[in-house]
Amino acid sequence: MQKIRLGIVGYGNIGRGVAQAVRMNDDMELVGIFSRRDPASVKLDAADVGTPVYAAADAEKFQDDIDVMILCGGSATDLPEQGPAYAKLFNTVDSFDTHAKIPEYFPKVDAAAKEAGHLSLISCGWDPGLFSMMRILSGACLPQGEVYTFWGDGVSQGHSDAIRRVPGVRHAVQYTRPYPEALDAVRTGDCPNLTTRQKHYRECFVVAEDGADTDAIEQAIVTMPNYFDEYNTIVHFITMEELLRDHGTMPHGGFVFRSGKTDENNKAIVEFSLKLDSNPQFTASVLVTFARAVYRMAKEGNTGAVSVFDIPLRYLCTLSYEEQRAKLL
Amino acid sequence: MQKIRLGIVGYGNIGRGVAQAVRMNDDMELVGIFSRRDPASVKLDAADVGTPVYAAADAEKFQDDIDVMILCGGSATDLPEQGPAYAKLFNTVDSFDTHAKIPEYFPKVDAAAKEAGHLSLISCGWDPGLFSMMRILSGACLPQGEVYTFWGDGVSQGHSDAIRRVPGVRHAVQYTRPYPEALDAVRTGDCPNLTTRQKHYRECFVVAEDGADTDAIEQAIVTMPNYFDEYNTIVHFITMEELLRDHGTMPHGGFVFRSGKTDENNKAIVEFSLKLDSNPQFTASVLVTFARAVYRMAKEGNTGAVSVFDIPLRYLCTLSYEEQRAKLL
Numbered sequence: 291m292q293k294i295r296l297g298i299v300g301y302g303n304i305g306r307g308v309a310q311a312v313r314m315n316d317d318m319e320l321v322g323i324f325s326r327r328d329p330a331s332v333k334l335d336a337a338d339v340g341t342p343v344y345a346a347a348d349a350e351k352f353q354d355d356i357d358v359m360i361l362c363g364g365s366a367t368d369l370p371e372q373g374p375a376y377a378k379l380f381n382t383v384d385s386f387d388t389h390a391k392i393p394e395y396f397p398k399v400d401a402a403a404k405e406a407g408h409l410s411l412i413s414c415g416w417d418p419g420l421f422s423m424m425r426i427l428s429g430a431c432l433p434q435g436e437v438y439t440f441w442g443d444g445v446s447q448g449h450s451d452a453i454r455r456v457p458g459v460r461h462a463v464q465y466t467r468p469y470p471e472a473l474d475a476v477r478t479g480d481c482p483n484l485t486t487r488q489k490h491y492r493e494c495f496v497v498a499e500d501g502a503d504t505d506a507i508e509q510a511i512v513t514m515p516n517y518f519d520e521y522n523t524i525v526h527f528i529t530m531e532e533l534l535r536d537h538g539t540m541p542h543g544g545f546v547f548r549s550g551k552t553d554e555n556n557k558a559i560v561e562f563s564l565k566l567d568s569n570p571q572f573t574a575s576v577l578v579t580f581a582r583a584v585y586r587m588a589k590e591g592n593t594g595a596v597s598v599f600d601i602p603l604r605y606l607c608t609l610s611y612e613e614q615r616a617k618l619l
Numbered sequence: 620m621q622k623i624r625l626g627i628v629g630y631g632n633i634g635r636g637v638a639q640a641v642r643m644n645d646d647m648e649l650v651g652i653f654s655r656r657d658p659a660s661v662k663l664d665a666a667d668v669g670t671p672v673y674a675a676a677d678a679e680k681f682q683d684d685i686d687v688m689i690l691c692g693g694s695a696t697d698l699p700e701q702g703p704a705y706a707k708l709f710n711t712v713d714s715f716d717t718h719a720k721i722p723e724y725f726p727k728v729d730a731a732a733k734e735a736g737h738l739s740l741i742s743c744g745w746d747p748g749l750f751s752m753m754r755i756l757s758g759a760c761l762p763q764g765e766v767y768t769f770w771g772d773g774v775s776q777g778h779s780d781a782i783r784r785v786p787g788v789r790h791a792v793q794y795t796r797p798y799p800e801a802l803d804a805v806r807t808g809d810c811p812n813l814t815t816r817q818k819h820y821r822e823c824f825v826v827a828e829d830g831a832d833t834d835a836i837e838q839a840i841v842t843m844p845n846y847f848d849e850y851n852t853i854v855h856f857i858t859m860e861e862l863l864r865d866h867g868t869m870p871h872g873g874f875v876f877r878s879g880k881t882d883e884n885n886k887a888i889v890e891f892s893l894k895l896d897s898n899p900q901f902t903a904s905v906l907v908t909f910a911r912a913v914y915r916m917a918k919e920g921n922t923g924a925v926s927v928f929d930i931p932l933r934y935l936c937t938l939s940y941e942e943q944r945a946k947l948l
Binding site: 312418423561565597619 | 640864901
């Protein structure tokens with residue numbers, strides 16, 4: 291069987307996860323990792339040693355060798371530029387996750403992909419991605435109801451970074467955690483109104499610089515606008531040794547609920563949740579799975595930008611369509 | 620806006636649910652109910668009074684008036700015949716749920732629908748249906764793992780009927796219930812091997828005939844092959860008054876889990892669950908939602924039989940595709 295040939299742009303957490311996910315899927319192979327750094331300077335993880343590393347500038351030479359390019363850059367500055375640029379050269383999958391900017395990102399990728407005859411899946415992963423699928427599916431099946439999304443327990447990279455910018459902070463890891471009582475309130479089916487403060491709290495593990503004023507650091511964190519001021523926030527000061535030992539992994543997860551009624555009285559609750567030891571590995575696994583769909587749909591002549599809302603599930607699965615119906619329906 | 624015009628074949632629990640679901644969706648209207656009984660003899664629920672009832676034999680006269688016909692017959696004997704027959708006349712949606720016979724049902728409906736230029740969605744609802752979607756989606760995203768399906772707490776019609784056939788039984792309702800400890804064992808991510816007996820138990824509320832031997836009835840139930848012998852079964856004898864008062868509704872629900880790993884060590888667990896006050900109403904709501912997709916996909920020229928694996932989620936939702944991406948992605 292001809293394997294699906296994937297490329298990776300960007301060797302950060304997600305790029306490493308894609309390399310790992312390819313190893314979990316027998317029908318995939320990894321052609322190479324493309325980096326804006328000098329390829330010779332990219333230090334591969336032990337498991338990835340042997341994978342060719344190329345300069346991103348040379349990617350266009352690989353158009354005949356790669357079926358789908360997985361764009362693993364960040365949403366803030368990398369993908370707004372890389373998404374349209376790579377869609378001109380390859381079928382692509384990305385995890386663009388700035389929800390508010392999807393309406394401007396989509397048409398740019400769409401135009402580039404259509405002009406070149408490629409297919410580009412944007413905003414894949416678990417949120418946006420699987421959670422988006424649950425929102426649209428459960429919302430359609432229960433048109434009269436409320437949707438709730440919770441995140442955690444898990445490490446928020448953005449919030450951890452924000453703490454690290456506070457003067458006197460050496461290192462920090464921030465966990466977003468849903469209140470169990472808020473989850474249970476939703477599970478009653480009574481469609482509670484929950485404020486931001488009632489849904490999640492934030493727990494921060496901070497390593498202060500020697501002699502730093504920890505009271506001042508704590509105040510700076512808990513009052514930080516947008517990031518912490520609307521939440522109950524717990525700050526723990528720990529040593530660098532403790533942080534590296536106890537907070538070095540990237541777990542995450544979350545919940546999507548749809549709570550509605552099927553007549554005036556009868557309630558119905560749909561609940562979807564993820565519990566992930568490694569957020570980047572699972573995100574990457576979703577990207578690779580949807581790359582299979584992109585490969586197949588592109589072969590059928592589809593072009594332009596698409597989202598997870600446009601992908602029939604049959605394209606995700608390696609079983610024949612007959613086997614899918616016999617075993618999974 | 621032109622509404623989507625639906626018809627119902629069969630006015631049982633699901634047919635009643637479809638009539639109710641149409642009232643929850645502004646873009647739908649119900650053209651009529653088709654019955655094999657004399658239309659004059661069909662007694663409509665209060666909420667449905669005013670809906671025209673027609674003889675099933677006259678359905679073909681309504682081909683220009685109905686966009687999608689929802690087939691609400693049973694899977695044992697009605698749908699194997701009605702599925703292909705109605706696919707010749709209409710776009711259809713059905714809830715054929717005899718999992719083992721889907722491979723022979725699908726091609727019959729497919730041939731009939733293709734020949735007539737119609738689109739027919741088979742085996743829709745929540746299992747098969749939403750649960751099937753979760754099995755294929757989570758299985759693809761976690762290729763190395765195990766899938767678990769649990770049903771309940773809920774009333775099983777088939778098992779209730781089986782008890783009612785035991786000599787000395789006047790009436791009975793059977794609940795299928797998952798063991799909470801089995802659910803928790805799956806949630807650990809350790810992929811436990813669970814026997815049939817470890818996953819679910821069965822609780823039966825039975826009204827015995829006057830003077831019947833309740834010990835003999837209980838023995839007949841708990842040892843009944845296929846239905847009860849592989850389960851721990853609890854039998855309660857109650858009065859008809861109690862049964863009608865406390866066990867007259869049709870709740871149901873269940874769980875689909877995918878438990879897998881994203882590398883040698885990191886676990887990931889996907890959990891999807893439903894908690895439904897009314898099993899038939901929610902099932903019907905899913906049928907009506909997918910009828911929207913069938914209507915749209917048929918308009919685009921698609922024909923033949925399809926399953927939920929073939930439906931892009933965008934077709935389920937009344938929002939424009941731009942709004943979907945802006946609000947739900």
